[in-house]
Amino acid sequence: MPNLRRPHAHLWAVAVLTAIAVFALAVPMLTGADPRLTDFAAAYQGPSSSHWFGTDPAGRDLFVRTAAGLRVSLVIAAVCAVTSAVLGLAVGVAAGALGGWVDRTVMRLVDGINALPHLLLGIVIVALYPGNLAAIVASIALTHWTQVARIARAEVRAARSATYIEAARLSGATRTRVTVTHLVPAAAGQGIVAVILLLPHAIWHESTLSFLGLGLPPDQASLGTLLQDARAAVLTGAWWTLLFPAAALVITTLAVAAAGAALRDRITPPLPERAIR
Amino acid sequence: MSLHAHHITAGHHPGTPVLTDVTLTIPAGSIVGLTGPSGSGKTTLARVLTGLHTPQQGDVTLDDELLFTAAPGAVAMLFQSPRQAVTGRWTLGRIIAEPLHGRRGRADTVRAAAARVGLTGDLLARRPHQVSDGQLQRACLARALVQRPRYLICDEMTSMLDPATTAALTTVITEETRSGLGVLAISHHHGLLEVWADHVIAWA
Amino acid sequence: MTIPALTLDGLTVRIPTASGTVHAASEVDLTLRAGQVHALVGESGCGKSVVGAAICGLLPTAATVSGGIALHRPGSADVHLEAARPRTWRKIRGRRIAWIPQSAATYLTPVRTVGEQLAETCRHLDSPHTPAVLLTRVGLEPTVAGLYPHELSGGMAQRAAIAFALAGDPQVIVADEPTSNLDPELTDHTLRLLRAAADAGAAVLLISHDLDTLPAHTDRVAVMYASRIVETGPTADVFADPWHPYTRDLLAALPSGGLHPIPGMPPVLTDLPGDCVYHQRRPAPGFSGGPTHIAQHGDRSVRRLIGAAS
Numbered sequence: 001m002p003n004l005r006r007p008h009a010h011l012w013a014v015a016v017l018t019a020i021a022v023f024a025l026a027v028p029m030l031t032g033a034d035p036r037l038t039d040f041a042a043a044y045q046g047p048s049s050s051h052w053f054g055t056d057p058a059g060r061d062l063f064v065r066t067a068a069g070l071r072v073s074l075v076i077a078a079v080c081a082v083t084s085a086v087l088g089l090a091v092g093v094a095a096g097a098l099g100g101w102v103d104r105t106v107m108r109l110v111d112g113i114n115a116l117p118h119l120l121l122g123i124v125i126v127a128l129y130p131g132n133l134a135a136i137v138a139s140i141a142l143t144h145w146t147q148v149a150r151i152a153r154a155e156v157r158a159a160r161s162a163t164y165i166e167a168a169r170l171s172g173a174t175r176t177r178v179t180v181t182h183l184v185p186a187a188a189g190q191g192i193v194a195v196i197l198l199l200p201h202a203i204w205h206e207s208t209l210s211f212l213g214l215g216l217p218p219d220q221a222s223l224g225t226l227l228q229d230a231r232a233a234v235l236t237g238a239w240w241t242l243l244f245p246a247a248a249l250v251i252t253t254l255a256v257a258a259a260g261a262a263l264r265d266r267i268t269p270p271l272p273e274r275a276i277r
Numbered sequence: 278m279s280l281h282a283h284h285i286t287a288g289h290h291p292g293t294p295v296l297t298d299v300t301l302t303i304p305a306g307s308i309v310g311l312t313g314p315s316g317s318g319k320t321t322l323a324r325v326l327t328g329l330h331t332p333q334q335g336d337v338t339l340d341d342e343l344l345f346t347a348a349p350g351a352v353a354m355l356f357q358s359p360r361q362a363v364t365g366r367w368t369l370g371r372i373i374a375e376p377l378h379g380r381r382g383r384a385d386t387v388r389a390a391a392a393r394v395g396l397t398g399d400l401l402a403r404r405p406h407q408v409s410d411g412q413l414q415r416a417c418l419a420r421a422l423v424q425r426p427r428y429l430i431c432d433e434m435t436s437m438l439d440p441a442t443t444a445a446l447t448t449v450i451t452e453e454t455r456s457g458l459g460v461l462a463i464s465h466h467h468g469l470l471e472v473w474a475d476h477v478i479a480w481a
Numbered sequence: 482m483t484i485p486a487l488t489l490d491g492l493t494v495r496i497p498t499a500s501g502t503v504h505a506a507s508e509v510d511l512t513l514r515a516g517q518v519h520a521l522v523g524e525s526g527c528g529k530s531v532v533g534a535a536i537c538g539l540l541p542t543a544a545t546v547s548g549g550i551a552l553h554r555p556g557s558a559d560v561h562l563e564a565a566r567p568r569t570w571r572k573i574r575g576r577r578i579a580w581i582p583q584s585a586a587t588y589l590t591p592v593r594t595v596g597e598q599l600a601e602t603c604r605h606l607d608s609p610h611t612p613a614v615l616l617t618r619v620g621l622e623p624t625v626a627g628l629y630p631h632e633l634s635g636g637m638a639q640r641a642a643i644a645f646a647l648a649g650d651p652q653v654i655v656a657d658e659p660t661s662n663l664d665p666e667l668t669d670h671t672l673r674l675l676r677a678a679a680d681a682g683a684a685v686l687l688i689s690h691d692l693d694t695l696p697a698h699t700d701r702v703a704v705m706y707a708s709r710i711v712e713t714g715p716t717a718d719v720f721a722d723p724w725h726p727y728t729r730d731l732l733a734a735l736p737s738g739g740l741h742p743i744p745g746m747p748p749v750l751t752d753l754p755g756d757c758v759y760h761q762r763r764p765a766p767g768f769s770g771g772p773t774h775i776a777q778h779g780d781r782s783v784r785r786l787i788g789a790a791s
Contacts, residue, residue, distance in 0.1 A: 163361040166329055167417075171376035171424050172350030182364065315634070315664055357662075395746055409525045412746070436662055439524045439690035444734035444742040465664040468693060472736040 010262030016255040020248075024074055027067035035060065035068040035221040044233075047240055054240035056226075057233050066244050068221035070252065073203045076137055077256075080202040083141035084148050085195045091145075092152025093187050096160065097179050107153070110146045118143035122205060126214045136215050140202050151194045152187035159186040189267045196260035200253035207249060223249050278305040278340050280326060280352065280428045280459055285335035287318075287325050294333060295321045301461075301478070303428060305340075308451065308460040310474030312467055317480045319463045323432045326461065327352045339427065350376060353426035357433040359413035363405050369416045370401035376424035390419040395445055411442035418446055428459045435464060447473050483514040484555060486684035487536065487578075487653050491548035492563070494531050496541060501751040505531035507708040508548070510775065513653060513684035518675055520687045520695050520716060522731075523705035524747045529688045532705075533655045536686065537580045538562065538570040552577060554652065575606050579651035583658040585642035589630040595641055596626025599648065606649035615644040619674055636667040643674055654678055655686045660694065672698040692735055696720050704728045707748050707758055711768075714781030724783040726765040757784055 028035065039059035047054045053062035095106040122139035129135035159165060159182060168178050203223070209215035210224025218225050226245035233241040280303040288294035295318040303309050303326075311319055324330035326337055328344050337344040339351055356362040363372050374387045391401055394415040405413055414434060421429060429450065435443040450460060451473070462474055470477045489511040496503040505528045513519050521529045534540050536550060550562040552573065560573065574580075582588050589598060599612040613623045619640040625633070633641060639659055646654055656675060660668040668691065676698055679685045687699060695702060696716050703713040704727065712725040723729045733741040745762045760769035773784045 163356055163358065164364050167354070167356065167362045167420075168375060170327055170329070170350065170352065170354050171420065172348075173375070173378070174349075177378070185366065314666070315636075395744075397746070411525045440692055440731060440734045441524050441743045441747075444740045447740055448742045466736075467665065468736045469740075472740050 010259060010266070013255050013258035013262060016251065017259060020070060020252055020255065021074065024067050024070035027064060028071065031064060035065045036219050037061075044236070044238055046238070053244045054238070056229055056241050057238070062226075062240065062244055065221040065226060066248055069223045069226050069245060070248050072216070072220075072222040073206060073249075073252065076140060076206050077199045077203050079137050080141045080144060081195050081199060084145040084198065085191065087141075087145040088148025088195070089152050089184075089187060089191045092149035092191065093156055093179070093184055095149070096153040096156025096187070097183055103153075106149075110149050113143065113146050116143075119205065119208065122209060123212075123214055126209055130214070133216065136206060136209060139209070140205050143205075144198050144202055147198055148191050148194045152191045155187045155190050156183045159183055190264075193260055193264040193267070196256065196263060199256045199260070203249070203253055203256075278457075278459075279303055280340075280461075281338045282322065282326055283335050283338065285322065285325055285332045285337070287321055287330060287332035287335075289321075291333070296325070296332075298335070303459045303461050305427065305459040306454050306457050307475045308454055308462055308473060310470030310477035311461060311463045311480070312465055312470055312477060313480030315465075319480070320432055323354065323430045323461070323463060326428075326430055327354050329354075350424050351426055352428045352430065353421040353424050354430045354432060355414070355417055355421060355434040357436055359410055359417050359437070360405060362417055363413060365405050368402055368404055369396070369408065369412075372405075373401070373416055373419045373423055375420060386423055387419075390423045391416075393422065394419045394449055410437045411439060414438055414442065414446065418449065422449075422453065426458070428461070429453075431460065431462045431464075433463055433465070435466065435469065443469070483516050485512050485553055486515045487513040487553065488551045489532070489536075489549070490551070492532065492535060492550060493547045494528075494535055494540065494544055496531075496544045498751070503750045504528075504708045504753040505544070505750060506535065507753070509705075509708075509710050511686075511703055511710070511713075513686055515652070515682055515684050516679055517700040518679045518685040518687055518698065520689060520699040520702040521705060522689060522692060522695070522702060524731075525690065526747050526750065527705045528708040528750060529705050530657055533580070533657050533686060533688050536562070536653065536655050537578055538565065538574060539580065552653070575602070575651070576649045577651055578653045578655065579646035579649060581642050581646045581654065581656040581659050583661060584638075585659075586630050586633060586635070586638040588642065589638075591630050593629075594626065595628055595630065595633070599626065599641075599645060602645055602648050608648045608650070610648060610650075612644075615647055616641075618647065619644045620670060635662055636664075636670075639663060639667070639671055640674070643671070643678075647678060651683060653684045653686070655688070657688045658690070659687070660689065660691055668694055692731070693737060704731065707753060708750055709757055709784065710775070711757065711759070711784045712782070718781060724781070725785075726763060726768055727759050730763060 037060060041059065042051070042055050043057055043059040045051055045055045051061050051063065053066055056062055056065070091106055095103040121143050125139035126135055165178060165182060168182060206215060206222065207224035207227060210222045211228045213228065215224050216222045218228065223245050230242040230245060282299060282301045285296050285299045286294050287296045299322060301322070313319055321330060325332050339347045370387055373390055374383050377383050377386060387401070388398065396412065396415050396419065400408060400412060435446070454460060462470060464470055489509050492506055492509040494506040496505050509532055521532060523529050531540070535546060540546065546563050548563060552560040552562055560569070562573070589595065596612050599615060603610060603612060612626055616623055616625055621637060621640050621644070625637065625641070630638065654675070660671050663671065672694060675685050675687060689695065699716045701713065702716040702719050703710050704725065705711065706727045712719060712723065712728045719728065720732060723732055730743045732738045734743055743763065748758055748761070756771065757769045757773045759765045768785045770786065772787050774787050775782050776785050
């Protein structure tokens with residue numbers, strides 16, 4: 001049901017996300033500038049008309065680098081979303097619908113993955129394949145799908161014992177039909193919300209890996225590598241090297257979280273309108 | 278032609294059955310009333326007759342063939358709480374159309390069924406949370422009619438309804454029995470069953 | 482003549498929603514007297530629950546209330562509730578006006594026992610009664626105090642709800658469809674409990690659509706259609722000789738009246754026109770179809786067209 005106090009909260013979130021996506025995608029394409037291009041003569045310059053976000057210690061333009069970094073983060077988030085959604089929903093619905101030993105086995109596996117500190121798991125994977133973007137993406141996707149599976153399974157189990165499922169069976173629907181028309185939508189609703197809500201964490205996860213030096217190589221732009229560069233640079237007074245990447249990270253994660261929360265509010269089955277009896 | 282429960286013993290735990298050796302017949306074209314105190318197993322019997330619950334002993338025959346070999350949808354049920362018997366995300370129109378599974382001519386069938394139970398066209402576009410329990414139970418009856426069942430089990434279907442809606446729904450169901458529908462009406466409202474049912478079984 | 486405990490005078494409740502303004506109650510006049518059980522009946526969607534909610538101060542915040550709700554007590558000033566602030570309601574709810582909800586079990590906290598919650602209520606209301614006494618009064622074993630809400634059957638939960646309502650010795654008790662899911666024996670027991678509460682001095686408003694049970698257990702009845710009261714009077718008299726066409730049709734829909742359905746459906750309460758609309762559903766010459774007023778005849782009243790012959 002809509003949030004009556006701030007009915008348009010989701011519009012702000014969507015607007016901000018759209019602006020971020022445009023920024024991340026359009027800037028590198030339109031300017032054609034290479035985010036790795038160094039120009040030591042222009043190093044350590046604050047925001048100016050030629051460098052809107054200033055430059056970093058190697059003279060790279062931060063406007064372009066921040067945009068490129070955001071693009072990396074958004075790509076990682078998108079891949080993580082799709083993987084988690086597909087894997088999580090499939091496993092969760094199967095476990096919930098089939099029950100019995102399938103359910104038990106699958107959920108022990110999920111619990112096992114959840115029990116491992118996922119950052120540690122991510123570090124192990126990227127340590128095995130250093131500098132490999134696919135490994136970084138995999139390390140994030142493989143550790144986050146389990147939350148979606150859990151939620152999907154819970155929704156399916158709750159729906160299965162509902163009277164309306166019995167009514168559907170009595171109307172002549174086969175088990176497959178009941179699963180497809182009732183159980184999957186029940187799981188998908190909350191499942192999609194779970195996917196969106198784990199994205200800020202996925203973005204943060206990549207940033208952390210890069211910040212620790214385990215993710216992308218330092219000359220490639222990602223929010224994490226930008227923040228690592230800023231660690232040293234900010235001590236010399238170059239505040240802009242920290243501000244813009246950090247702001248990008250915070251605004252993106254907040255906007256995604258707000259959009260996810262708004263979506264969850266909209267698809268939660270509404271309570272009967274304060275029944276007038 | 279009847280729906281016949283034959284020496285049914287059923288329950289939720291193996292050692293303590295709720296029903297013991299129960300036999301009951303619902304002839305086609307008639308309304309059989311069943312009344313009794315809470316806990317006497319009426320709902321369990323309803324679930325056994327529809328195939329939702331497997332009895333420990335005994336079997337159910339529909340027109341002389343075993344229930345599980347009969348066509349799906351031959352026995353329909355109306356539940357006590359209409360709100361729990363419908364999907365909250367669907368419109369009433371879609372809820373009523375569910376038994377049709379995408380066959381052609383859906384819209385006309387749905388509209389005809391809705392008109393029979395007294396639902397106006399504009400209500401078909403609403404969702405369950407926007408309508409009252411009485412209107413929802415009408416939609417559930419329309420859904421059951423669309424299915425063209427041979428037998429209908431009403432499990433306390435009027436307990437949440439006001440007298441006018443009760444009268445409306447019972448009238449429609451009585452009309453349907455003239456076309457051969459057999460009905461088991463479970464209710465703790467003796468007075469209603471005495472007027473509505475053709476004969477009443479009272480469990481102690 | 483018993484003293485009035487609560488008077489509704491032209492109570493009108495409007496609730497704005499996304500699809501229009503809901504006319505939940507229009508010009509409702511009702512008097513609840515100490516020692517009487519007053520029934521309020523109508524089809525689902527007529528607004529009777531809203532009247533109960535207004536008396537208990539449980540309307541949604543967006544609702545606008547006009548007209549008067551006056552709580553009387555001999556020897557002190559009337560309390561006007563139609564515009565009361567939360568501070569006033571805190572002193573009134575539970576102590577002077579109590580509410581018995583429909584599905585009682587859902588109103589209890591699931592993680593605490595019935596006894597703990599009842600003791601907390603008694604403490605909060607400075608009740609002279611103990612939980613054990615209240616439970617016995619409603620016919621429950623004192624051992625029920627150790628049970629959790631999910632362990633209660635429907636009938637036990639309903640009786641527990643009455644115990645909660647009686648804790649503060651209220652002047653007015655509003656019972657919202659307390660018997661709708663109960664079997665005849667429990668229905669009878671619940672209604673007798675309400676009668677006992679009335680005999681002890683409370684004014685009871687029983688909102689119900691279970692018409693068959695009313696003549697034996699209530700003193701007066703008010704019939705509501707589409708947010709308006711159309712008839713009031715002593716229950717036995719109204720049932721034996723209904724004046725308003727809607728009351729007649731409603732009684733004819735009962736099994737005892739022949740199970741005659743009323744054609745059509747009650748109107749949705751959104752953006753209702755300004756007067757009784759029963760004529761749109763069934764012919765009601767003299768009673769609907771123009772401006773109406775409440776005509777009083779002794780202890781009965783009926784809504785009829787202004788100027789129509791009696």
